[in-house]
Amino acid sequence: GVADIRTQVLVLGAGPGGYSAAFRAADLGMSVVLVEKYADLGGVCLNVGCIPSKALLHTVDIINEAAELEAMGVSFGKPSVDLDKLRAGKDRVVKKLTGGLAQMARMRKVQIVRGWGQFQSPKTLSVEAEGQQTLIEFDHCIIACGSSAVQIPGFPNDDPRLIDSTGALALEDIPRRMLIIGGGIIGLEMATVYSTLGSRVDIVELQDGLIPGCDRDLVKPLQKRLDKQVNRILLKTSVESIKALKSGLKVSFAGDNAPEDTTYDKVLVAVGRRPNGHQINAAAAGVEVDQRGFIAVDQHMRTNVPHIFAIGDVVGNPMLAHKATHEAHVAAEVIAGLPAMFDPLTIPSVAYTDPEVAWMGLTETEAKEKGIRYEKSVFPWAASGRAIGVGRDEGMTKLLFDPDTRRILGAGIVGVNAGELIGETVLALEMGADAEDIGLTIHPHPTLNESIGLAAEAAEGSCTDLP
């Protein structure tokens, strides 16, 4: 049929990938239509991911910190939590950001079409909302349809007591007994939130350690603290079955350390995310989607169809907002004819747990597996005046260098604010900085980021004993 809307660039999905692509394309002078099934912009990250989780983590961090002030002679007593207000506070944070996005879209004249988008042909997409169809014809398209939480078949997935991260962030109640399936970043962040709010939390993880993919020595201080905070951490254990009973969800475990069947009030499944490539009728546009739902792209974010691009969670791991944003800018710029390419040396990862764990570049585990030569320098926060001052000296900063060129290859930090600290090392890697560059850079004292300079100095063989 005849198109209702014609546009130069159509962006499908308004998460961090989609809105960033739409805004950059508009800034480059192109007409842009942004299609999103939800009323609010921002996708998973703003509505049910990064932002609400961090708002809650901030709150529980303060609860925990306040409790620890007792050692300094200050006590507040047991916190009382008004769950309705906490939820409303978190929702306010989200609304402020999603509202800001809507305003930025208006300012840039990005046209938002709400509804479910499905390709009709290589040049058209239909959007359905409340029985109404809108046909959009485009010159270029950027697919940014994201990912969804993985469900485990055979579990009572329709039972409201079995939740995913979205359900956990909805904060309906504080379950007395809670099981978290999956000891990855999302599972552990939610464990931190719920255990501080008063739930008795068990964590079950199939692998033999938490946050698979992260160096074991970085995870250790986190696990030590979590051990005190949660009821049980069950490693090398899987959930065999879940039975929905009136009294709760009865869980059977399997594995060497499998405990007895246990009944929980809520079970959170946090075992990973699945790309949404199969829900956009990509075949009509000729865009190839693999079995898992990923869409393959080249370094210009181009799919197998030259005028259709894809970005964000749907193009592959790591599924992180900052990756999506950078890919978004590349896609928009390539469409505008600019010489852009997605070619980062690294994409940093952060677990916003307590303590935080952050890493980038080569990890020590990976170096060992692949036989990559490296020189390691570790600065333990037990030697950091600031870390001791804030009562959190369990952290450490680890830098890996190329033994020949002395250039930084990777970094890992565990400790409070590790996520804020890792950025400097990412810049160092991108700039090709060596141990001397970092060690000779004057870091302010006393700070936690000083630990990066001190680790680099130690690598230079001139370790100072600055407290």
Ligand code: FAD
């Ligand atoms: P998404 O954010 O998934 O957005 C895709 C959008 O497309 C959605 O709004 C969806 O409704 C829409 N859509 C899909 N198909 C259609 C269709 N057919 N028609 C219309 N609309 C459609 N990342 C970080 O970097 N830092 C963090 O701290 C962090 N914390 C997280 C915490 C949680 C609990 C979760 C679940 C994720 C977290 N992430 C974090 C990951 C981050 O949210 C994602 O990497 C990011 O949202 C991916 O962006 P995206 O644009 O690819 O897709």
